[in-house]
Amino acid sequence: xxxxxxxxxxxxxxxxxxxxxxxxxxxxRITVSGVDEVVNVSETLLTLVTGAGAVNVYGxxxxxxxxxxxxxxxxxxxxxxxxxxxxxxxxxxxxKRVFR
Numbered sequence: 646x647x648x649x650x651x652x653x654x655x656x657x658x659x660x661x662x663x664x665x666x667x668x669x670x671x672x673x674r675i676t677v678s679g680v681d682e683v684v685n686v687s688e689t690l691l692t693l694v695t696g697a698g699a700v701n702v703y704g705x706x707x708x709x710x711x712x713x714x715x716x717x718x719x720x721x722x723x724x725x726x727x728x729x730x731x732x733x734x735x736x737x738x739x740x741k742r743v744f745r
Contacts, residue, residue: 663717665695672725674710675702680717683709691721692731699731 665679677695684699685692686709691702695717707723 663696665697667728669725669728673722675721675725675728677719677721678717680712680714680719683712683719688723693719697730701727701729701731703727703729 663679663681665677668676670676677693677700679696680693681696682694683691684694686707688707689703689705691704691707693700693702702721702725704726705724707721707725709719710722711718711720713719
């Protein structure tokens with residue numbers, strides 16, 4: 646699926662929505678595919694936008710092991726406590742609140 650948008654110069658920009666998959670390995674590593682954007686990174690909170698909506702990952706000592714923006718692949722190591730889709734993520738509500 647894709648969205649077509651025009652930038653400030655009138656050029657057309659196509660944004661492709663990727664399918665998203667999540668794998669958590671013994672609460673020590675999380676691998677997320679379909680990542681469109683990494684919004685926030687800290688040792689206790691990771692916020693990202695995926696094809697399935699905005700996501701918060703909570704934990705301690707988290708750090709990015711690998712990030713490939715072209716492929717939309719993110720690997721984070723640390724103690725993973727929770728993975729949660731943001732409220733109204735599929736309707737774009739999270740991003741609308743962030744970028745007011």
